[in-house]
Amino acid sequence: MSLYKTFNNGKIGVADLTTQSAYKLDLSWDALGNHVGGAAMNAWLLSEYESDSLVLGTGPLTGSFAPASALLVGTFRSPVFDHLCHVPFLLRSGPEMKFSGVDYLIIRGAAKEPCAVSVTRGQIQIFPLPDSQGKPVPELLQMLRRDVPGFRASIVTGPAADGYSPYASASIASHGSFDKVGLASRMAAKNLKAVLFSGIEGLPFREDHPALSKATEKMLQASGSLVNKGFIPVVRKLEDGGEAAKVLRGRLGRNRACYHCPCPCMTYAGFKKPGTASEKEGLLLMDHVGWAALSSRSDDALFYLQRCLELGLDPRAAGIGLREDRPLREAMNAIEKLAHAGASIDEEDYPSAPGINTRTYRLFGGGITPLSSGKAWTDRVAAAMILGICPVFIQIAGRLDRSDLLRFLSSDAEEIKALGESIDGEIEMLLEGKIPESGIGDRV
Amino acid sequence: MEASRQTELLLKLEDLRPRVPEKKKFSDWFMPRRNKYILFDPAKCTGCGTCEMICSTRNVAKVSPASASVRVLTDEKLGKNFAVLCQHCRRPLCLEACPTRAIEKGDDGIVRINDLFCVDCGLCTMACPEAAPLKDPGSQEIHKCDLCEGDPLCVKHCPESALTDTRGKALRWIKAARWSVQALTFLFLVILVVGTFCYFRAGTVELSCPTGTLQNIASSGTLILVGASSALALLILTVLFGRVFCGWVCPFGFVLDLVDKITPKKLGWPNFLKSRMAKYGILGGAVGSSALLGYQAFCTVCPIGTLCRSYGVQSVMQSAELAIVPALAATELAERRSWCRYLCPVGATLGIASLLRLLKIVIGARKCKKFSCIQCAEVCPVGIIDADQLREGNSPKIPMTECIMCLRCVDRCPYSAAKIRFRWQKATPGETNA
Numbered sequence: 001m002s003l004y005k006t007f008n009n010g011k012i013g014v015a016d017l018t019t020q021s022a023y024k025l026d027l028s029w030d031a032l033g034n035h036v037g038g039a040a041m042n043a044w045l046l047s048e049y050e051s052d053s054l055v056l057g058t059g060p061l062t063g064s065f066a067p068a069s070a071l072l073v074g075t076f077r078s079p080v081f082d083h084l085c086h087v088p089f090l091l092r093s094g095p096e097m098k099f100s101g102v103d104y105l106i107i108r109g110a111a112k113e114p115c116a117v118s119v120t121r122g123q124i125q126i127f128p129l130p131d132s133q134g135k136p137v138p139e140l141l142q143m144l145r146r147d148v149p150g151f152r153a154s155i156v157t158g159p160a161a162d163g164y165s166p167y168a169s170a171s172i173a174s175h176g177s178f179d180k181v182g183l184a185s186r187m188a189a190k191n192l193k194a195v196l197f198s199g200i201e202g203l204p205f206r207e208d209h210p211a212l213s214k215a216t217e218k219m220l221q222a223s224g225s226l227v228n229k230g231f232i233p234v235v236r237k238l239e240d241g242g243e244a245a246k247v248l249r250g251r252l253g254r255n256r257a258c259y260h261c262p263c264p265c266m267t268y269a270g271f272k273k274p275g276t277a278s279e280k281e282g283l284l285l286m287d288h289v290g291w292a293a294l295s296s297r298s299d300d301a302l303f304y305l306q307r308c309l310e311l312g313l314d315p316r317a318a319g320i321g322l323r324e325d326r327p328l329r330e331a332m333n334a335i336e337k338l339a340h341a342g343a344s345i346d347e348e349d350y351p352s353a354p355g356i357n358t359r360t361y362r363l364f365g366g367g368i369t370p371l372s373s374g375k376a377w378t379d380r381v382a383a384a385m386i387l388g389i390c391p392v393f394i395q396i397a398g399r400l401d402r403s404d405l406l407r408f409l410s411s412d413a414e415e416i417k418a419l420g421e422s423i424d425g426e427i428e429m430l431l432e433g434k435i436p437e438s439g440i441g442d443r444v
Numbered sequence: 445m446e447a448s449r450q451t452e453l454l455l456k457l458e459d460l461r462p463r464v465p466e467k468k469k470f471s472d473w474f475m476p477r478r479n480k481y482i483l484f485d486p487a488k489c490t491g492c493g494t495c496e497m498i499c500s501t502r503n504v505a506k507v508s509p510a511s512a513s514v515r516v517l518t519d520e521k522l523g524k525n526f527a528v529l530c531q532h533c534r535r536p537l538c539l540e541a542c543p544t545r546a547i548e549k550g551d552d553g554i555v556r557i558n559d560l561f562c563v564d565c566g567l568c569t570m571a572c573p574e575a576a577p578l579k580d581p582g583s584q585e586i587h588k589c590d591l592c593e594g595d596p597l598c599v600k601h602c603p604e605s606a607l608t609d610t611r612g613k614a615l616r617w618i619k620a621a622r623w624s625v626q627a628l629t630f631l632f633l634v635i636l637v638v639g640t641f642c643y644f645r646a647g648t649v650e651l652s653c654p655t656g657t658l659q660n661i662a663s664s665g666t667l668i669l670v671g672a673s674s675a676l677a678l679l680i681l682t683v684l685f686g687r688v689f690c691g692w693v694c695p696f697g698f699v700l701d702l703v704d705k706i707t708p709k710k711l712g713w714p715n716f717l718k719s720r721m722a723k724y725g726i727l728g729g730a731v732g733s734s735a736l737l738g739y740q741a742f743c744t745v746c747p748i749g750t751l752c753r754s755y756g757v758q759s760v761m762q763s764a765e766l767a768i769v770p771a772l773a774a775t776e777l778a779e780r781r782s783w784c785r786y787l788c789p790v791g792a793t794l795g796i797a798s799l800l801r802l803l804k805i806v807i808g809a810r811k812c813k814k815f816s817c818i819q820c821a822e823v824c825p826v827g828i829i830d831a832d833q834l835r836e837g838n839s840p841k842i843p844m845t846e847c848i849m850c851l852r853c854v855d856r857c858p859y860s861a862a863k864i865r866f867r868w869q870k871a872t873p874g875e876t877n878a
Contacts, residue, residue: 063507099508200582202508217603254523257492262603264490268523282522
């Protein structure tokens with residue numbers, strides 16, 4: 001039995017914020033066969049709707065036994081760069097979306113008042129969120145927990161998006177994300193404060209999958225891919241990562257992994273707020289490039305990162321904006337300024353990564369940790385974004401090739417080959433920015 | 445008449461689902477079986493959710509983390525993980541709470557829910573200190589770990605080996621050693637040694653307990669060096685190792701432990717007598733009355749002394765004294781080691797000496813499972829480990845003047861969190877002194 005056809009809900013959710021209505025569509029198997037899933041499928045779905053729509057989607061492997069199958073992709077036309085972008089969301093957002101009953105969620109139109117879209121057991125609901133404008137992310141989450149109980153994963157925006165800052169960044173709960181291309185701004189334009197998922201349903205799996213998963217993990221362990229775990233080894237591989245790692249000495253806590261990831265690349269860090277002796281604060285270090293940029297403000301960098309996360313602001317932009325060694329109060333004011341419209345960090349080529357085509361880097365959110373460069377990075381990351389695998393893990397696990405992942409979709413060699421060819425075609429389409437043409441499924 | 449017949453016809457739960465009595469082998473009285481359970485190491489857990497994923501595949505034949513019997517909770521600020529999963533308690537509260545008796549504990553120690561009888565009321569979740577029976581938010585069914593019938597999938601698939609299935613420590617040598625030492629010293633002091641242990645009737649061998657020596661000084665105003673030196677030796681032993689005499693040597697303590705084995709159910713010690721300071725009062729009274737009466741007043745009724753002088757092969761079988769040991773041993777029916785906790789003046793003297801102790805028992809908070817386990821508190825014979833503190837997630841402060849150094853907590857703790865430390869040492873790095 002091919003998981004490719006079974007590990008899906010077969011549903012596309014559509015939330016129309018203008019009319020405050022929601023409905024579901026059946027997912028066409030032909031479309032799934034043509035576009036595989038993830039970013040490629042999102043791009044196709046987006047082509048069927050208004051250009052200001054936002055499509056959230058999962059890959060065929062998201063939530064499955066494949067390692068690091070945590071990905072949710074947000075596809076939209078970037079208001080900052082005016083081209084299609086695919087932003088990866090990790091931790092548990094992908095599986096929670098898939099197990100909530102829809103594989104793809106199209107959010108169209110714009111609400112008159114701030115609102116949240118919630119998906120539970122295949123039901124899409126739009127909740128008004130009055131008084132949510134300008135609320136820091138932790139406060140917004142608290143408000144959401146009170147008003148929309150039971151959600152298990154969230155994508156939210158903060159005051160930076162409300163203030164129309166070009167450096168606003170959507171956040172997975174209060175942990176930040178790899179969004180550096182304006183997904184938060186797109187959400188703000190829709191008056192959409194949060195997208196919430198409650199993955200309490202499940203999907204059937206192929207019986208040999210647990211064994212296949214364990215075998216993959218053993219293979220990765222034997223190849224040494226899973227030796228160095230945690231935030232620091234990944235940061236060290238970045239250009240200015242050595243210094244960024246030093247700043248965290250003695251402040252690191254436990255490692256954190258995304259859904260079913262054998263190689264955690266995130267770590268909690270503890271710190272004391274400047275000027276306080278005992279108040280212990282902590283946060284999850286997730287955005288490697290963001291931290292590398294921000295850590296130039298050595299002693300208070302964690303405090304600044306916390307403020308960026310509260311504001312829903314891209315920490316990398318803040319790091320670039322704060323390069324000069326400013327006193328605490330001035331630096332905080334500078335961060336607050338970045339969270340408003342018209343802010344600029346005077347770096348034309350932002351975001352970019354060494355050895356990677358800038359447009360391609362922005363195409364995939366502008367924040368994915370560049371652990372390789374050139375075509376190797378592009379091919380691996382693009383495949384991960386289509387299949388629903390973490391794009392950072394796929395770089396860390398260099399030994400893991402596409403056929404290893406496709407084995408989770410089918411045990412038939414012919415089918416795997418055909419899928420591989422489809423993915424190649426889709427990668428080409430994604431990189432060229434082409435939008436495929438074909439009809440969408442039937443309205444439910 | 446009709447009404448009474450109707451009452452007779454009504455079936456009770458006991459008729460439908462009679463409670464199966466727990467089967468206990470003879471050997472279990474001395475060395476209880478250790479059942480399998482899953483040990484969670486929060487330091488290794490990365491919160492990847494693989495355990496939830498794999499567990500759900502067994503529960504509902506789908507990948508559905510919300511339907512798992514294990515749940516990993518994460519403190520999103522500091523990243524501390526905690527796994528909610530069944531510990532297969534020795535005395536499961538869920539089993540007691542279940543109104544349909546759908547929860548059963550098998551001979552293999554696994555606590556299972558019988559789906560046929562479960563009505564998904566959720567009372568088990570409320571009763572469990574760990575809230576381990578988990579309600580599926582989708583189907584509203586209750587899922588509880590059954591250790592995958594002995595081969596837990598979560599343990600096999602955890603990428604960080606944060607979960608291990610274990611029966612605790614393989615060799616419970618401390619318990620075996622203590623029972624052996626207790627039996628040997630009982631044999632030596634009660635049967636073999638000619639004379640008595642206390643000062644009251646010194647025979648050819650002169651031994652003296654510190655309390656006896658104090659009474660002797662008070663009654664006669666003289667200090668007999670031979671007796672005082674043996675009392676001093678006991679005091680030095682207490683300073684070095686704590687009240688090991690009470691836990692390992694005392695022959696009456698051995699008798700109390702045997703009585704406890706025979707009568708595990710307790711009647712309860714009267715609340716108005718529940719004062720550990722009482723034994724210090726008795727000590728003061730014994731010394732004072734010895735001074736007044738001119739002889740060692742407490743030694744006439746001391747259970748240790750009477751045991752040594754009246755029950756040995758060469759001892760004088762004095763009818764009145766014969767009754768003292770069973771009479772005081774009967775206190776064990778009320779509470780474990782209630783004599784030692786509240787009344788024993790010998791323990792009080794050693795308790796005072798143990799203020800200078802070098803050793804202490806600590807329960808390290810980092811390793812301790814705390815609110816779900818509390819096995820250390822359960823086994824402590826003198827009840828000095830605060831289960832409420834453990835449930836609240838704090839390291840309990842152990843009053844070493846009351847601790848009889850039996851080391852049952854050290855022996856029992858499946859997480860190796862209970863340890864012996866020098867009094868100036870911390871429990872584990874970063875923790876406060878207990």
